[in-house]
Amino acid sequence: MSAEFVKKALVIGGGIAGIQAALDIADGGYQVILVERSPSIGGHMIQYAEVFPTLDCPQCIMTPKMVEIAQHPNVTLMTHAEVRSVSGTAGNFEVEIVQKARKVDHKKCNGCGTCWQKCPEKVPSEYNEGMAKRTAVYIPFPQAVPAKPVIDQPHCRYIRYRQFMAEKRAGKKPPECRICEKLCPVGAIDWEQPDEIVREKVGAIVLATGFDLMPFSRIPEYAEDPDVLNGIQFERLLSPGGPTAGAVIRPSDGKTPKEVVFVACCGSRDPERGVPYCSRVCCMYLAKQALLYKHAVPDGQAYVFYIDTRSTGKGYEEFIQRAVGEGVLYLRGKVSRIFREGDKLRVYGADTLSGKRVEIAADLVVLGMAIVPSDGAGELFRKLGVIADENGFVTESHPKFHPLETKVPGIFVAGMAQGPKDIPDAVAQGSGAAGRVLAFFAQGAPSEKQAVPV
């Protein structure tokens, strides 16, 4: 091998799996670049209210890890950034990363918050799944890392104004706002800041690109309605830091829902219209959500429609039994239709244990939508030459003995990028992938077998 062996790693994706992988590689004594496309690390886990089966709060257990990432001497954190291209071989990859323009100079910014408190433009918050607003200059959530803002260019009034003037468009001019610039005490707003291309050499890559939920539109018989939520939206409603400060209320009218229906397998295990696989986490999080709902509204009734409950983790079956014991009503059957009728959502389903049709007049419905690979992950995998299966999840080098290696030497996988899994498994894979990277770096040089170009 003539090429230099670069003992520095790249982790793509700043959710819990990527965070764990980056921290373990850094603790092992090697340099790591953690690239996250959104303005903060934290991933989906930081959106959750409490996590099963221990009911601890992700904001509490996860923020120390996030802060450690920001402060670790071996970690270079690049948020609001995306990997554009990769070439080379194991031990010597050349990576181009686009640092998207933040329009805020993070070297000057002290995170005081004046800009995002005063920005007049309100945009649906991604963190709150559209159930609350953020401003156009923003940090996604209070515990964001880094705790310094970016300007959302398509929504910023002044940037829209500049584009309008530059393109000499007809019609009404957007206002020439610039309030953030006027109020910033350190002059950190930088309208001229461009997208920047950063070239790095790394020896190993960990893919931790995570997941998205299947969109509602794939199940047209379930009405699109403000009171029909997906699992993450309901997490935000349950979260003390959420849009309602943890009060469980209906988005449509602010009333407390007294009848709440949870539907498992929305798209999962439905090869004809959804995905053929089990999404693995829905049974557990729906049980948890039903339980947390009962704690918030003790006189309310929670129903869970299920095909069969899958509770194979440690302490999981006990947790399901706890939910049943606390009055959550489990109905074995699928839901055929959900539609609005006046103040209520009518839910048609079946209880196949009693052989009866069930109709529920619900106040709120939570759909356990199927887990799918994160938007854009497929395109990234293609750039890396990494093979994904028919569902878009990364194919392992060997499903049993090399579960953390991809088919490309030097590129590893962790978390939901490999397939649906719960937090403990995602963290274990993050640590495992880091272990594989450390073992690789401990070699004197990449082997012949590893010298396969991307």
Added chain:
Amino acid sequence: MAALDINLVELPRWNCCGTVYSLAEDDLIHHVAAVRNLIRVKQQGKNKVVTLCAFCYNTLKRANLVMKDSPDKRFAINSFMDEEPDYAGEVETVHLLQVMRDDVGLEKIAARVKKPLKDIKVAAYYGCTLLRPQVVAIDSVERPLVLQDVLRAVGATAVEFPFATECCGAYQVVNNRDIVSERTAAILDSAAKNGAEAVAVSCPLCEYNLRQVPAGTDHAGMPIFYFTQLMALAFGLGPEACAFEENSPQTRAWLKSKGLTS
């Protein structure tokens, strides 16, 4: 149809479609009636048959799939009807809504409108057999749009409602009228709650059943039209095309009150 430059030919010696497609694997005798009709079409040298009725559509279409895709069943049915020419699924069955959408086109329908049906809110009701099972569905199984599109093309406000694809009770009207009146009352109630003042149907049996809501109950007199009647009205065609004498007295009274007929 002449107003839309479509020339329909009545099928000679047509017979009942059999009404219900039999789901029993070995119950081939129930497909014979449907297949006979398809053979008649083929004998005319034609390869397409249009139905006005959702049930006929469903029965013919599915019987045709049997003849096309199951060689053993095809052989048995052809052998049973040995006085008829052999048939192997050559005829396409379409419903009139498909002709409107795919052959005529919505733009052409809109262009023929002389009296747009402004200010009337019509629920688009499909029932079940145009959409189920999925292999014969004329549109999205769960959220069909074709009838709303036709209603909009003639200037009406199309009302979508959650019961648009609920079953009207179908042939149960023969032996269990209560099932039908219970179901149709729920359908009309849902249509009215979503703002409809009238209902457009694509099946004569649905129309018949929707009229079985007992007098004196809510929405009993709600106007119900076969969708082409509203098209004829908007095209400014005469009473022979509109055929409102076939509708209920309440429907005729409603048309008058809206100033749509004299």
